Amino acid sequence: MTAEAARALPPSSVIGIVGGGQLGRMSAMAAARLGYRTHVLADEPDAPAAQVAGAVTIGAYDDPATLRRFAEAVDVVTFEFENVSADGLELLAALCPVRPAGAILRISQDRLAEKGFLAEAGIPLAPWHAVGTRAELDRAAAALGLPFVLKTTRLGYDGKGQRVVAAASALNPAFEALAPRPLVAEGYVDFACELSVMVARGLDGTIRAYDAVQNRHRHHILDLTLAPAPVTPEIAEAAVALAVRVAEALSLVGLLGVEMFVTRDGSLLVNEIAPRPHNSGHWTLDACPVSQFEMHVRAVAGLPLPPATRHSDAVMRNLVGPDDMALWPAIVATPGLLPHLYGKREARSGRKMGHVNRLFPKGGLPGSFGIEAALGPLARRQVEQDLDTGAESLPGDRTRT
Numbered sequence: 001m002t003a004e005a006a007r008a009l010p011p012s013s014v015i016g017i018v019g020g021g022q023l024g025r026m027s028a029m030a031a032a033r034l035g036y037r038t039h040v041l042a043d044e045p046d047a048p049a050a051q052v053a054g055a056v057t058i059g060a061y062d063d064p065a066t067l068r069r070f071a072e073a074v075d076v077v078t079f080e081f082e083n084v085s086a087d088g089l090e091l092l093a094a095l096c097p098v099r100p101a102g103a104i105l106r107i108s109q110d111r112l113a114e115k116g117f118l119a120e121a122g123i124p125l126a127p128w129h130a131v132g133t134r135a136e137l138d139r140a141a142a143a144l145g146l147p148f149v150l151k152t153t154r155l156g157y158d159g160k161g162q163r164v165v166a167a168a169s170a171l172n173p174a175f176e177a178l179a180p181r182p183l184v185a186e187g188y189v190d191f192a193c194e195l196s197v198m199v200a201r202g203l204d205g206t207i208r209a210y211d212a213v214q215n216r217h218r219h220h221i222l223d224l225t226l227a228p229a230p231v232t233p234e235i236a237e238a239a240v241a242l243a244v245r246v247a248e249a250l251s252l253v254g255l256l257g258v259e260m261f262v263t264r265d266g267s268l269l270v271n272e273i274a275p276r277p278h279n280s281g282h283w284t285l286d287a288c289p290v291s292q293f294e295m296h297v298r299a300v301a302g303l304p305l306p307p308a309t310r311h312s313d314a315v316m317r318n319l320v321g322p323d324d325m326a327l328w329p330a331i332v333a334t335p336g337l338l339p340h341l342y343g344k345r346e347a348r349s350g351r352k353m354g355h356v357n358r359l360f361p362k363g364g365l366p367g368s369f370g371i372e373a374a375l376g377p378l379a380r381r382q383v384e385q386d387l388d389t390g391a392e393s394l395p396g397d398r399t400r401t
């Protein structure tokens with residue numbers, strides 16, 4: 001890398017953020033704190049990130065004229081939305097530095113490319129097969145056994161674009177329901193829990209990883225993140241080491257979320273990766289001196305990366321849809337709850353509207369019952385039932401229902 005390319009962006013430089021969602025919004029807020037301007041490329045004018053950016057380009061993420069106009073107005077491009085076309089990524093890269101590099105996005109936006117890359121890098125994965133035809137689906141089912149999970153390779157999120165196939169009679173419906181092909185069939189992991197690690201890598205190769213956290217989903221949407229993950233130190237360290245290996249293998253410049261399964265015997269399998277801030281890193285906004293968003297901005301701007309220190313334990317609870325938003329007056333009236341809202345006018349069902357962080361002294365993260373109690377108005381009424389059924393880590397729960 002040339003000295004020019006390795007130089008940090010000076011204050012008042014413009015960071016271009018592709019994508020108008022909450023991840024871009026919180027990145028833009030962190031950038032402003034460091035004295036940078038942001039310019040957001042969004043597909044609608046009232047997008048969460050557009051509300052807080054210094055400048056906004058509205059247009060389609062794959063429209064060449066829009067991308068050119070945007071890239072010419074910024075000093076560096078980064079992403080909160082990964083699904084820019086290969087042509088679009090090339091166009092951006094021809095006009096300004098793109099961090100993380102387009103090659104990394106091309107891997108993460110396609111589950112087959114992602115699995116191929118990770119397997120090549122020696123990263124442990126659940127068994128998987130590419131499924132382009134009905135015959136390949138039969139072969140995958142025979143190899144994986146039932147149940148297994150069938151997923152689209154692109155544009156999946158919050159469990160959309162996937163089916164658990166639990167019986168032979170479900171093969172046809174799942175194959176017909178999911179598009180486009182090829183699909184990917186994955187062994188069903190009867191996991192003990194799910195973890196994730198946020199890792200950043202700077203222009204100079206410095207690596208910083210936050211502590212591993214536990215993620216619990218509800219209706220296929222991230223519900224709670226527990227920081228640190230209540231797992232053995234060995235598992236937590238192995239999770240961080242795995243995330244660092246992925247970041248190194250990608251030659252990442254930027255931030256990466258690595259989602260993993262902890263199997264019943266305590267080994268780790270990588271589920272998926274996302275080269276951007278991640279919902280499971282929102283706890284860092286309040287529990288760390290340097291949040292995932294500041295780390296992202298620093299990496300993208302070529303600034304030094306400070307240690308990913310955590311000063312508190314934390315629980316992050318997502319605010320999803322109208323039911324959670326109905327609790328907003330009670331949430332803001334509850335001392336100790338640290339609310340973050342994304343500026344979305346309409347609380348549609350299943351839509352991530354914001355999140356709440358709750359801090360605990362380091363080492364003081366309570367068990368499930370204590371966490372629910374500490375969430376005040378957000379405590380779930382069925383907590384007693386969860387405890388009765390021993391659903392502490394809810395293994396497989398969401399796919400059984």
Ligand SMILES: Nc1ncnc2c1ncn2[C@@H]1O[C@H](COP(=O)(O)OP(=O)(O)O)[C@@H](O)[C@H]1O
Nearest residue numbers: 126149156157158159160186187188189271272
């Ligand atoms: N192979 C699998 N075995 C068991 N559960 C899975 C498997 N793949 C996904 N899941 C569950 O579904 C959730 C969402 O799947 P994921 O592949 O992360 O897609 P996305 O987050 O893009 O919706 C995971 O966090 C996990 O709870």
Ligand SMILES: [Mg+2]
Nearest residue numbers: 158259271272
């Ligand atoms: Mg996921």
